[in-house]
Amino acid sequence: MSELRQDIATKRWVIVSKERAKRPHQFLKQAVVQEEPDHRDDCPFCEGNETQTPPEVYALRDGSDPNRPGWKVRVVPNKFAALSPSAKWEVSHPEVFTTINGYGSHEVIIETPLHNQTLATLPQEQVELVLQAVLQRMRTLAQDERIAFVQVFRNHGAAAGTSLVHPHSQLIATPIVPTNIREEIEGARRFYDDRVTCVYCYMLAKELEVGERVVLSTDHYVVLAPFASRFPFELMILPRQHSASFVAEAKREEVTFLADVLRRTLLLLYRAANNPDYNAVLHTAPLRDSCMDYYHWHIEIVPRLTTPAGFELGSGIYITTAIPEETAAYLREQAQQLGI
Amino acid sequence: MSELRQDIATKRWVIVSKERAKRPHQFLKQAVVQEEPDHRDDCPFCEGNETQTPPEVYALRDGSDPNRPGWKVRVVPNKFAALSPSAKWEVSHPEVFTTINGYGSHEVIIETPLHNQTLATLPQEQVELVLQAVLQRMRTLAQDERIAFVQVFRNHGAAAGTSLVHPHSQLIATPIVPTNIREEIEGARRFYDDRVTCVYCYMLAKELEVGERVVLSTDHYVVLAPFASRFPFELMILPRQHSASFVAEAKREEVTFLADVLRRTLLLLYRAANNPDYNAVLHTAPLRDSCMDYYHWHIEIVPRLTTPAGFELGSGIYITTAIPEETAAYLREQAQQLGI
Numbered sequence: 043m044s045e046l047r048q049d050i051a052t053k054r055w056v057i058v059s060k061e062r063a064k065r066p067h068q069f070l071k072q073a074v075v076q077e078e079p080d081h082r083d084d085c086p087f088c089e090g091n092e093t094q095t096p097p098e099v100y101a102l103r104d105g106s107d108p109n110r111p112g113w114k115v116r117v118v119p120n121k122f123a124a125l126s127p128s129a130k131w132e133v134s135h136p137e138v139f140t141t142i143n144g145y146g147s148h149e150v151i152i153e154t155p156l157h158n159q160t161l162a163t164l165p166q167e168q169v170e171l172v173l174q175a176v177l178q179r180m181r182t183l184a185q186d187e188r189i190a191f192v193q194v195f196r197n198h199g200a201a202a203g204t205s206l207v208h209p210h211s212q213l214i215a216t217p218i219v220p221t222n223i224r225e226e227i228e229g230a231r232r233f234y235d236d237r238v239t240c241v242y243c244y245m246l247a248k249e250l251e252v253g254e255r256v257v258l259s260t261d262h263y264v265v266l267a268p269f270a271s272r273f274p275f276e277l278m279i280l281p282r283q284h285s286a287s288f289v290a291e292a293k294r295e296e297v298t299f300l301a302d303v304l305r306r307t308l309l310l311l312y313r314a315a316n317n318p319d320y321n322a323v324l325h326t327a328p329l330r331d332s333c334m335d336y337y338h339w340h341i342e343i344v345p346r347l348t349t350p351a352g353f354e355l356g357s358g359i360y361i362t363t364a365i366p367e368e369t370a371a372y373l374r375e376q377a378q379q380l381g382i
Numbered sequence: 383m384s385e386l387r388q389d390i391a392t393k394r395w396v397i398v399s400k401e402r403a404k405r406p407h408q409f410l411k412q413a414v415v416q417e418e419p420d421h422r423d424d425c426p427f428c429e430g431n432e433t434q435t436p437p438e439v440y441a442l443r444d445g446s447d448p449n450r451p452g453w454k455v456r457v458v459p460n461k462f463a464a465l466s467p468s469a470k471w472e473v474s475h476p477e478v479f480t481t482i483n484g485y486g487s488h489e490v491i492i493e494t495p496l497h498n499q500t501l502a503t504l505p506q507e508q509v510e511l512v513l514q515a516v517l518q519r520m521r522t523l524a525q526d527e528r529i530a531f532v533q534v535f536r537n538h539g540a541a542a543g544t545s546l547v548h549p550h551s552q553l554i555a556t557p558i559v560p561t562n563i564r565e566e567i568e569g570a571r572r573f574y575d576d577r578v579t580c581v582y583c584y585m586l587a588k589e590l591e592v593g594e595r596v597v598l599s600t601d602h603y604v605v606l607a608p609f610a611s612r613f614p615f616e617l618m619i620l621p622r623q624h625s626a627s628f629v630a631e632a633k634r635e636e637v638t639f640l641a642d643v644l645r646r647t648l649l650l651l652y653r654a655a656n657n658p659d660y661n662a663v664l665h666t667a668p669l670r671d672s673c674m675d676y677y678h679w680h681i682e683i684v685p686r687l688t689t690p691a692g693f694e695l696g697s698g699i700y701i702t703t704a705i706p707e708e709t710a711a712y713l714r715e716q717a718q719q720l721g722i
Contacts, residue, residue: 046556223697
């Protein structure tokens with residue numbers, strides 16, 4: 043029998059279609075042999091090709107000059123930026139058609155000089171450097187009062203909307219708080235008003251009690267197959283300790299712990315789920331719209347193994363044929379076998 | 383310069399990326415020659431194969447027996463139904479993990495016996511019969527008090543999530559009002575509370591005044607390229623007259639007028655946009671949650687020519703490189719040339 047499940051924070055529904063359910067491995071594509079070299083002359087993100095990108099806004103270097111080889115992580119404006127800091131911040135709200143000029147930033151975090159790696163296959167120290175660069179850029183952008191939110195995301199593979207193979211993440215700093223984020227925070231606020239507790243803390247405690255949807259668990263983070271997963275192999279990385287804002291509160295050592303759990307989670311997907319195309323998205327508090335008590339930052343990882351259709355677009359209800367408890371059990375077992 | 387645009391009803395934002403903008407025709411795939419025959423023995427929706435589907439729940443026939451050949455439109459339960467009327471209606475809400483048993487209906491409207499047509503290429507009278515069948519099923523399902531909403535949708539092509547070529551629409555009757563619908567209605571209610579007018583009526587009047595995003599216009603309906611379009615060639619069909627609920631208020635003659643505008647809109651996409659994969663979704667009032675004064679039913683048509691990625695998933699803000707005014711101008715010109 044099918045079951046409708048509701049996400050406790052967003053109130054979003056999914057239909058878990060049990061008759062049509064497939065075992066976790068049935069969602070997987072065939073393993074793909076990595077055929078890319080570690081350097082390409084025509085890749086704008088490879089070392090030595092620094093002039094093929096706009097000038098860098100940040101880089102981790104051991105003394106080498108900007109926009110030259112010798113970097114570990116490099117942040118550049120997106121060549122086809124959706125938003126730009128050179129636009130004028132200007133709102134127009136005639137009676138109907140509200141617009142804002144495209145003020146903001148759209149940056150690419152080039153995660154390594156190596157063309158044929160991905161975050162999952164990089165050493166722990168390199169993932170730490172990537173997160174440090176992300177955090178640094180978020181803090182710098184947060185100083186601009188015209189920026190309301192910074193959305194950090196990673197598109198991996200063609201089905202996830204990327205065309206460039208070279209490992210990279212992106213961030214877009216927007217002059218507005220995105221509607222999805224507002225709704226998530228609003229759901230958390232209502233829960234807090236009812237129960238005087240953070241909905242994510244509450245849910246996490248229950249998930250640890252039940253255990254069946256826990257995929258990985260460290261001293262600082264828990265990785266879950268969410269109760270109301272929309273997609274097969276959907277995962278959520280949650281800090282154990284209550285914290286609304288990644289950018290405001292992350293300490294240097296937290297970056298180390300996060301790099302560890304993020305790398306292991308992505309490596310698990312890479313190895314146990316045949317390197318699926320995926321989107322990873324950081325959900326964190328807006329920069330100037332405090333929700334300290336009731337919001338809880340987290341990372342959502344959404345493999346793109348299925349295609350949302352008209353029903354999902356219209357209703358916002360997802361039909362899934364993957365059962366999160368089975369996915370979690372499969373991944374736990376694989377993590378043990380693979381020593382991840 | 384890019385521009386952020388806000389949808390007046392949902393408050394959803396899009397970024398229109400003007401530097402990266404493509405002309406409308408640049409989004410189009412190559413024209414595909416239709417290679418399917420008009421009948422296939424292995425297609426469960428073809429005439430003569432009625433035993434390959436679950437027994438029909440409704441059909442338009444000239445005196446022939448149920449589940450036999452001789453029908454014009456046929457409605458059957460989805461063989462892999464996401465929800466079923468044989469499930470028990472039962473809500474479970476322990477402290478965290480809210481579920482409902484999979485009570486509801488999931489039906490397929492087989493739009494014609496002809497395997498190799500699509501709604502765009504069917505005669506006007508056949509499209510009318512399809513809409514009559516949809517309306518009839520919605521009215522029947524609405525009598526069940528356990529059903530809160532009926533989502534009608536059409537998935538056309540693989541990128542839109544369908545595997546079956548034979549022309550069909552679907553409906554899913556849910557025991558809950560979907561979150562997306564609630565949000566849309568909530569936005570409309572807030573606007574009504576502010577201005578004491580329906581936001582869709584208000585927007586439509588402005589769009590007709592401006593004219594630049596109007597694609598087709600009949601005595602009863604207007605087709606728009608929405609101001610805050612998320613996707614290239616996204617279209618919206620709006621009734622001119624205020625009406626919250628398609629199912630409660632559609633008269634017999636309105637079905638005739640709607641069939642006309644729907645067929646012409648889809649034919650325009652088919653011919654002027656090279657038969658793109660698309661989702662079409664009916665947005666209408668919930669069955670038992672009245673919003674008569676402030677909601678306004680409509681149809682959204684979303685071609686699937688681009689892939690939403692991490693930014694869209696996380697923020698709910700869409701980046702589009704198609705400018706709605708250009709799309710509308712292109713389609714208006716094509717409609718005239720093609721005599722649609």
